[in-house]
Amino acid sequence: MLTQSAVHDTARPTPSIFPASSNYALSNSWAPVGLVMSFGRNTEIYAEGEASGHVYKVLSGVVRISKLLPDGRRQISAFHMPGEMFGLEVDQIHHVSAEAVTATKVIAFKWDGLSDASSKHLNVLRELLGLAMQGLRHTQDHLLLLGRKNALERLVAFLLEIDARTGSRHIIDLAMPRHDIADYLGLTLETVSRMFAELKEHGMIRLESARRVHLLDMAKLKAMSA
Amino acid sequence: MLTQSAVHDTARPTPSIFPASSNYALSNSWAPVGLVMSFGRNTEIYAEGEASGHVYKVLSGVVRISKLLPDGRRQISAFHMPGEMFGLEVDQIHHVSAEAVTATKVIAFKWDGLSDASSKHLNVLRELLGLAMQGLRHTQDHLLLLGRKNALERLVAFLLEIDARTGSRHIIDLAMPRHDIADYLGLTLETVSRMFAELKEHGMIRLESARRVHLLDMAKLKAMSA
DNA sequence: CGGGATATTGACTCTTATCAATGCCCGTGG
């Protein structure tokens, strides 16, 4: 099963009050301050079942959002990169968990749900609604990937997604190990590795190292992501 | 491939102005009227790529939300039952399509996105945010199902979901054919049929007909949905 | 340099898909 031990002996985060007037603020109608917190590699930001009370914005690092089955099978629903927000929940409980993939800094804004005082502010609600709708769209796309695409199509879609979200430079640095990619794509890490090999053989990508990927033929890659 | 022909020669809906003061209104701060529309079995409510401009509430019938790959592979992300809302989109384009599973009546409320005039109303925004967050939660649960559960676990989860959403009577009437269940669960219709047979053999369910299912042992079913 | 974590590759298994035949149910028309 999955080795979750590293995740569970969570390093304590190091919070600090941070003025929200800077570019770190969600919007100027938001709660007056955000709390900056740092998390080490593979440490927990919040866990499934925990009380929710904040939304977070990634300042640096990468965050993974996941759910576990009782027997340890894991599904990652999203990776969040700097500038992106996460942590929104319908009710007062987290239904997913969030962990730092690499050393990560986030800024946490208090928000308890629809009954929160800040939910009286139009701009806060608009921003959160936009966030929720974007999340919904991404998740629906991901459902199609998990329900209907084969292993090769899944990996290609992943590489193209990461590339698009990091400036479309066609050279991507993967923050996460094969295991995380596998749990995002609904595969095993061996299958992910084999699909990398297959793309390499067909000249679609070049692996400078396991984590640094050159996308050599964008047209063909896009065509094969189905 | 999928037989989508029936869906594509869409019957024209029959709209009619409907006062929103009744219990059909989304909320009393909502747009003043909703438009009631009727759709026949397997007709399109809106298609992927179409302009979006409304949110809908199911009055009667069942609606399926889906996405297609170019080669016809289909993933259904949700079924919507009476009282439930759907149709919310981040931008002005539908990224999924909606079709009537059975003869269906919906009420359509105009809403063009975050720039819509009604987005100045706190209650509208709250309601839509709640809707989006619920959708997000459901979709994340479904990702875990598609990415990590086996065929039997998927079918059991589906049956329990339908039962819970229709009053937990332990007798459910499925509005949709095996093919739709398969496209919701990321399986083929044959596999769905085989899993029904397996549940029957183990005395977990009884099939009064293909569409009417008795859940005989809730405890065991819950245990095996993983 | 050495060692642990991460990644690749290989051999084999197992679940689910595919292809194909048959059965069942229900509405329609003779």
Add this chain to the structure above:
DNA sequence: CCACGGGCATTGATAAGAGTCAATATCCCG
């Protein structure tokens, strides 16, 4: 009222894709 036909569902035989288990290989990081 019964027979027919068409859509839907079940069941069977086989194939294919991904998983599992296991043996290296490689890369960091101290």
